[in-house]
Each structure stands twice: as structure tokens, then as C-alpha cells.
Amino acid sequence: MSSLGYVIEQYIMLSGALFTLGCIGFLVRRNVLVQLMSIELMLNSVNLTLVAYNRMHTGDLNGQVFAFFIIAVAAAEVAVGLAIVLAFYRLKSSVQSDEADQLRH
Amino acid sequence: MTVGNVFFAVASVVALLGAFMTIASQSPVRSAVGLLITIVGIAALFLMLNAQFLAAIQLIVYAGAVVVLFVFVIMLLGPDAGDGEGTVARARVARYGAGAFFALLAAAAAHLVTRAPDAVFTPFGAVDPEHGSVEAIGRLLFGSDVVPFELATALLIVAVVGAIAVARGKPHVRRQSKSASPTARMFHGPLMARDAQRPLPTKAEKAAKAAGGA
Numbered sequence: 402m403s404s405l406g407y408v409i410e411q412y413i414m415l416s417g418a419l420f421t422l423g424c425i426g427f428l429v430r431r432n433v434l435v436q437l438m439s440i441e442l443m444l445n446s447v448n449l450t451l452v453a454y455n456r457m458h459t460g461d462l463n464g465q466v467f468a469f470f471i472i473a474v475a476a477a478e479v480a481v482g483l484a485i486v487l488a489f490y491r492l493k494s495s496v497q498s499d500e501a502d503q504l505r506h
Numbered sequence: 507m508t509v510g511n512v513f514f515a516v517a518s519v520v521a522l523l524g525a526f527m528t529i530a531s532q533s534p535v536r537s538a539v540g541l542l543i544t545i546v547g548i549a550a551l552f553l554m555l556n557a558q559f560l561a562a563i564q565l566i567v568y569a570g571a572v573v574v575l576f577v578f579v580i581m582l583l584g585p586d587a588g589d590g591e592g593t594v595a596r597a598r599v600a601r602y603g604a605g606a607f608f609a610l611l612a613a614a615a616a617h618l619v620t621r622a623p624d625a626v627f628t629p630f631g632a633v634d635p636e637h638g639s640v641e642a643i644g645r646l647l648f649g650s651d652v653v654p655f656e657l658a659t660a661l662l663i664v665a666v667v668g669a670i671a672v673a674r675g676k677p678h679v680r681r682q683s684k685s686a687s688p689t690a691r692m693f694h695g696p697l698m699a700r701d702a703q704r705p706l707p708t709k710a711e712k713a714a715k716a717a718g719g720a
Contacts, residue, residue, distance in 0.1 A: 406514025408627045421612035426529030429605040456555040473658045477665030484673035499596040
């Protein structure tokens with residue numbers, strides 16, 4: 402296995418595993434904070450894919466620049482998401498996502 | 507086994523363990539630490555992939571800002587940030603079923619990648635050592651990609667303002683008691699307690715008084 406770490410498929414598999422873990426965490430957990438962290442996991446795995454493909458196609462740097470912008474957007478998303486968590490906590494005194502049921506009743 | 511092989515193996519195992527810790531631990535602080543471990547692992551993988559600039563940005567933005575923001579919010583919420591014990595968990599079957607479904611999809615995809623009869627694993631070619639350096643990315647960000655770069659700054663400003671506006675909530679309105687407001691004292695009831703039993707003169711009484719005075 403001397404090619405370990407120098408083959409694109411390994412990075413794609415790892416990124417897929419990370420994305421799956423994030424997806425499962427988002428679906429299964431009820432804690433809004435953990436769900437936001439799961440979203441971060443998924444964004445990170447996509448970044449890993451972009452950078453890995455950019456390592457394969459070295460003609461330009463568009464993959465890495467795209468990952469840079471994804472990081473910027475993810476930072477903005479976390480700031481707004483945590484503000485919404487705080488507002489939700491003020492409303493419900495809870496951070497469980499199934500407490501957000503005002504539209505059901 | 508070269509150094510790169512070991513480096514990749516360690517970094518990927520660290521990233522996977524961190525991800526598992528993020529989604530599986532009961533305490534949100536442990537989840538945040540798991541996220542931090544994953545981010546460090548992915549930054550190490552960025553170094554393997556000739557993305558030095560992104561590795562640094564990943565550590566600064568994610569480990570330095572995002573995880574710290576998560577920990578701040580967890581501290582702000584205190585013990586309520588944990589899993590709500592005693593609350594009724596809705597849609598348990600749907601949640602676990604959806605998670606199992608996506609795990610199955612991922613397993614099928616992994617099977618397709620590895621077990622395909624004509625699987626060809628393509629090793630990376632040679633690369634310019636300047637690929638992914640700060641200088642190379644900076645040239646792009648301030649050259650051909652300057653418009654999205656500036657738009658990203660606008661997005662961050664809007665996000666900061668929006669986060670403050672949402673997290674602060676409605677400004678606190680002080681409820682004044684009836685007697686504290688001069689308007690209320692003037693128009694809603696007698697000024698002195700001794701006048702409580704004496705109704706204000708009606709319009710006809712006022713007119714009669716005025717006529718009598720004249």
C-alpha cells in the first residue's frame with residue numbers, strides 16, 4: 402500500500418465517509434447544536450473533495466478557491482445559525498429541534 | 507511505507523474518529539471537541555494535497571472561530587445545551603430509519619467505487635510546489651476572482667449584522683405603571699386618591715356652571 406494517500410479514490414472514500422457521518426448526525430440527533438456541527442462536517446467533507454480533485458487537475462486552482470469561498474460561507478452560516486439557536490432557546494427554553502413545532506398547532 | 511503514507515493514514519483516522527465523536531457523544535462540548543479534531547485532520551489532509559493556504563485558513567477559521575463560537579453558545583446555554591432528558595423524542599423511527607438509509611447508500615457507493623471490475627486507481631501526477639501556496643491563491647483572489655472575493659466580504663458583513671439582530675431579540679420594553687405616566691395621570695382617573703369617589707363633571711354640568719358664573 403505504498404500509494405496510500407497519493408490516490409484520489411482514497412480521498413473520495415474518506416470524504417464520503419465524513420459526509421455520511423455528518424448526514425447521519427444531522428438526521429438522528431435532536432440537539433440543534435449537534436445538528437449544526439453535523440452540517441459543518443458535511444461542508445468540510447465537500448471541501449476535501451474539491452481540494453483532492455484540484456490536486457488531480459493541477460492546471461488551475463479553481464477547486465481550492467472554491468473551497469476558500471465555501472469556508473467563508475460556512476463561517477457566515479454558523480454565525481447566523483447560532484444566533485437562531487439563541488433566539489429559539491429564548492422562545493422555548495430548549496435546544497431540541499422537535500420543540501420547534503409552532504406551525505403544527 | 508513512506509512518511510506520506512503514514513501521514514495520510516493518521517490524518518484520515520483522526521478525521522473519522524473526530525466525526526464519530528461529534529455525532530455520537532451526549533455532551534455538546536464533546537461534540538465540539540470532536541468537530542475540532544476532524545477539522546485538524548482535514549487540515550492535515552489539505553497539506554497532503556498541496557493546499558497550504560487552505561490548511562492555514564481551515565485552522566484559523568474553523569478551529570479558531572467556528573468551534574470557539576460553538577463553545578461560547580454552549581457555555582451561554584449552560585446545562586440546557588445538552589440532550590433534553592425527560593422530553594418526548596418525536597419521530598424516532600423516521601429519524602433512525604433515515605440515518606440507516608443514508609448509511610446504506612454510503613455503503614453501496616463505497617462498494618461501487620472499490621469493487622468495480624474495471625476499477626482503476628489513478629495516482630496523482632507531479633505537481634508544481636507552488637500549487638496552492640499563499641502567493642498562487644492570492645494572485646487569483648485579487649486578480650480574476652476579485653468580484654466573488656468582495657462579495658464574500660459583503661456576505662460576512664450581512665451575516666454579522668443579521669446574527670446580532672437575531673440573537674439580541676426585541677429590545678426590552680419597560681412597562682410603565684398607570685400612575686407613572688403623566689399622560690395616564692391626566693386622562694385616566696383622578697389625580698388624588700381623595701377624588702376617587704367624586705366623578706368628573708359631565709359636559710352638561712360644566713355648561714350649567716359656566717352659564718351660572720356668567
